Amino acid sequence: MRQAWRWFGPKAGVTLDNVRQVGATDIVSALHEVPIGQAWTEKQVHERKSLIETTPAGRIPLTWSVVESIPIPDAVKRLGGAAKQEIAAWIASMEALAANDIRVICYNFMPVVDWCRTDLDYVTPTGSTAMRFDHNMLAVFDLHILQRKNAEAAYSQADRDIAAALYTEMSGQEIADLTRNIASALPGSTTEPLTVPAFRDKLEAYAGIDANKLRQHLIEFLEAVTPVADNLGVKLTLHPDDPPRPLFGLPRIASTEADYAALFDAVPSPANGMCFCTGSLGVRADNDLPAIARRFASRIHFSHLRATTREGDGRSFHEAAHLEGDVDMVAVLKELITEDRKRDKSDSIIFRSDHGHRMLDDLNKEVTPGYPAIGRLRGLAELRGIIHALEAVPSP
Numbered sequence: 001m002r003q004a005w006r007w008f009g010p011k012a013g014v015t016l017d018n019v020r021q022v023g024a025t026d027i028v029s030a031l032h033e034v035p036i037g038q039a040w041t042e043k044q045v046h047e048r049k050s051l052i053e054t055t056p057a058g059r060i061p062l063t064w065s066v067v068e069s070i071p072i073p074d075a076v077k078r079l080g081g082a083a084k085q086e087i088a089a090w091i092a093s094m095e096a097l098a099a100n101d102i103r104v105i106c107y108n109f110m111p112v113v114d115w116c117r118t119d120l121d122y123v124t125p126t127g128s129t130a131m132r133f134d135h136n137m138l139a140v141f142d143l144h145i146l147q148r149k150n151a152e153a154a155y156s157q158a159d160r161d162i163a164a165a166l167y168t169e170m171s172g173q174e175i176a177d178l179t180r181n182i183a184s185a186l187p188g189s190t191t192e193p194l195t196v197p198a199f200r201d202k203l204e205a206y207a208g209i210d211a212n213k214l215r216q217h218l219i220e221f222l223e224a225v226t227p228v229a230d231n232l233g234v235k236l237t238l239h240p241d242d243p244p245r246p247l248f249g250l251p252r253i254a255s256t257e258a259d260y261a262a263l264f265d266a267v268p269s270p271a272n273g274m275c276f277c278t279g280s281l282g283v284r285a286d287n288d289l290p291a292i293a294r295r296f297a298s299r300i301h302f303s304h305l306r307a308t309t310r311e312g313d314g315r316s317f318h319e320a321a322h323l324e325g326d327v328d329m330v331a332v333l334k335e336l337i338t339e340d341r342k343r344d345k346s347d348s349i350i351f352r353s354d355h356g357h358r359m360l361d362d363l364n365k366e367v368t369p370g371y372p373a374i375g376r377l378r379g380l381a382e383l384r385g386i387i388h389a390l391e392a393v394p395s396p
């Protein structure tokens with residue numbers, strides 16, 4: 001397995017030497033500055049690649065091997081194959097990447113909001129901070145700030161009472177923070193930052209799109225894109241929904257084993273792959289992660305390894321230290337290593353330690369939410385230890 005690091009560019013406070021120091025060899029990055037829906041050019045990709053891969057004398061080379069993500073515009077999610085221009089632009093970006101020998105592309109199909117947390121700095125018992133998704137806070141936002149039409153139906157009477165009481169107690173600053181956390185697109189998101197009115201308009205635009213329709217649109221997108229990807233030797237890896245269930249009345253269709261099975265059955269192309277994100281899938285107690293990894297092993301080309309702890313209400317969760325959450329990381333890694341052993345070296349599974357607690361010196365600095373260097377380094381080091389041990393035995 002190849003160790004990667006998500007790099008947001010030179011301004012995000014983590015240098016390429018830092019990446020070398022954590023022990024990663026591969027970079028996961030994207031042209032975040034290009035507006036959603038605009039095709040990436042070969043030249044733009046080449047410039048970013050040169051920045052990453054031009055190796056100073058005496059330094060270890062790094063390879064930009066994964067793109068996370070080429071965003072999928074709303075039009076594709078709402079219209080499927082009829083969004084011809086947007087799909088053509090997406091294909092052009094993929095071609096620009098392949099021309100630069102970058103052949104693993106991560107993407108997601110979550111409407112309106114990509115990954116979602118209500119708290120970015122939840123204090124853990126060690127004094128480090130973690131990201132958290134609090135179902136009650138989601139209800140506060142949905143019912144009282146967004147005031148979404150028909151939102152009441154999504155919450156029990158008890159949930160609604162708690163949300164009302166919490167909302168009354170919140171300061172203006174707390175309301176602004178919650179709104180920012182949910183609506184203004186977390187780092188790496190593939191959806192646009194939204195004001196509350198713009199959020200409502202987007203939701204309107206999705207009226208009538210249920211899970212079946214959204215799934216059909218993803219299938220149409222894959223039918224258009226995978227023949228080109230197959231020719232180019234590109235692997236597309238669909239990131240799971242985070243959290244893996246519907247939000248704001250919007251369907252989500254990459255949350256479970258059955259969701260992925262339906263997509264692989266509908267579009268069997270080898271380019272139709274999966275980003276195996278243990279943190280996202282692990283939020284559902286009914287997702288058996290080692291079993292999913294085993295079943296779809298040949299389709300996993302990229303993996304995000306992190307753990308979440310599900311809280312007592314069954315809907316809230318927070319991000320745990322990489323080996324301390326609900327995910328059986330050793331069992332997952334056994335499956336990934338078993339698959340990796342069958343593969344050519346050039347096709348090895350690339351993984352990154354996903355997210356990380358904010359700890360040590362990062363508590364005194366501006367950090368990219370979810371992506372502080374030290375917490376991710378701790379995670380990567382722990383994962384590397386397990387991999388090292390499992391790779392040393394003949395059959396893990």
Ligand code: DNO
Nearest residue numbers: 069106107108115188189239
């Ligand atoms: C968050 C990330 C997501 C992810 C996209 C994949 O940390 O996992 O932003 O990159 O959903 O397209």
